Amino acid sequence: QSVLTQPPSASGTPGQRVTISCSGSSSNIGSNYVYWYQQFPGTAPKLLIYKDNKRPSGVPDRFSASKSGTSASLAISGLRFEDEADYYCKSWDDSLSGYGIFGGGTKLTVL
Amino acid sequence: QITLKESGPTLVKPTQTLTLTCTFSGFSLSTSEVGVAWVRQPPGRALEWLALIYWDDDRRYRPSLKSRLTITKDTSRNQVVLTMTNMDPVDTATYYCVHTDGNLDWAFDYWGQGTLVTVSS
Numbered sequence: 001q002s003v004l005t006q007p008p009s010a011s012g013t014p015g016q017r018v019t020i021s022c023s024g025s026s027s028n029i030g031s032n033y034v035y036w037y038q039q040f041p042g043t044a045p046k047l048l049i050y051k052d053n054k055r056p057s058g059v060p061d062r063f064s065a066s067k068s069g070t071s072a073s074l075a076i077s078g079l080r081f082e083d084e085a086d087y088y089c090k091s092w093d094d095s096l097s098g099y100g101i102f103g104g105g106t107k108l109t110v111l
Numbered sequence: 112q113i114t115l116k117e118s119g120p121t122l123v124k125p126t127q128t129l130t131l132t133c134t135f136s137g138f139s140l141s142t143s144e145v146g147v148a149w150v151r152q153p154p155g156r157a158l159e160w161l162a163l164i165y166w167d168d169d170r171r172y173r174p175s176l177k178s179r180l181t182i183t184k185d186t187s188r189n190q191v192v193l194t195m196t197n198m199d200p201v202d203t204a205t206y207y208c209v210h211t212d213g214n215l216d217w218a219f220d221y222w223g224q225g226t227l228v229t230v231s232s
Contacts, residue, residue: 039158044207044225051215056215092217105158
């Protein structure tokens with residue numbers, strides 16, 4: 001079973017730009033879209049990015065994402081205290097008849 | 112307005128079968144390019160993709176749990192049911208049902224509030 005690898009933690013100060021990486025393989029990120037979700041404690045995740053780098057309506061343009069090869073990244077610019085949350089990448093894996101796969105999550109701390 | 116809500120037991124014993132129901136509104140699973148997925152999250156841990164059922168009854172499962180999972184839909188009742196057999200304490204988690212469709216390229220755009228299932232004797 002494939003995995004998507006994220007750093008367990010990231011941090012930054014207000015106003016800074018931080019990036020969170022998501023590393024996969026040719027069977028997932030390398031051939032399928034990447035999605036990003038934001039989750040606050042005790043709440044359901046929220047869609048932040050779809051189709052590698054598209055923002056749903058209502059998501060601030062401080063959030064951006066990119067993909068290259070088998071890796072993807074989420075960038076948050078103009079960091080705010082309210083951005084402190086867990087962030088998860090997700091993709092589809094084409095092996096074994098196909099299935100969804102989440103990264104291990106990154107806890108973002110705003111110092 | 113799309114909403115989803117999970118229901119089912121909050122406590123199950125080891126070896127029992129868990130049955131969770133997702134009741135949704137604001138969309139139909141008989142509409143082309145629509146799906147409902149289940150995602151779980153053990154306490155303090157990461158999200159885990161479990162299963163997905165599409166409008167055309169195509170079904171996909173987490174490989175490591177495929178032998179234990181069954182996902183079905185009842186379009187007339189706007190419900191999706193997830194069954195997980197042989198429950199174990201490691202299956203203790205909050206279980207979410209999620210809407211997905213082709214409009215946002217199969218993003219998980221609407222989530223239920225989640226239901227915490229504890230596995231304990």
